[in-house]
């Protein structure tokens with residue numbers, strides 16, 4: 001027995017009327033079904049990427065600081081520079097990009113390194129202390145009653161700067177007093 005009940009639908013893709021074989025049909029043809037599917041996927045993707053942007057924006061800076069790896073977007077947010085600048089820095093070899101699967105990430109340590117002071121070895125610090133504010137070795141030995149060897153060890157261990165004037169070596173009084181004076185509690 002053939003049913004003369006016809007299901008008439010409007011294709012959601014092309015908008016024409018069609019006779020559906022199933023009540024669930026939404027498109028007139030395989031072609032429209034495929035195109036409708038693709039459109040749906042595209043919409044999902046756009047929504048997903050919008051959500052991702054929102055998620056990144058909502059992520060507090062503090063969270064970013066605690067991460068081992070940051071995406072390019074997160075890095076740009078954290079240090080307030082553009083993605084374009086980050087890519088340029090990468091091209092110049094100033095910033096390493098790491099591929100984690102399909103993602104490009106930047107190690108947190110490398111980001112921190114961008115802000116480090118140049119190493120102090122390149123410009124040694126010169127301490128200028130007036131000789132009147134210094135002891136000679138002999139003065140320290142006499143004042144504190146320690147041996148010459150103990151004094152040399154003390155100077156080396158505490159990296160006390162020595163100055164020379166003629167044959168005499170001078171050391172800053174305040175450093176020596178700090179270390180040897182019994183009135184000051186040693187740290």
Ligand SMILES: [Zn+2]
Pocket residue numbers: 011012013014015016027028029032
């Ligand atoms: Zn159609």
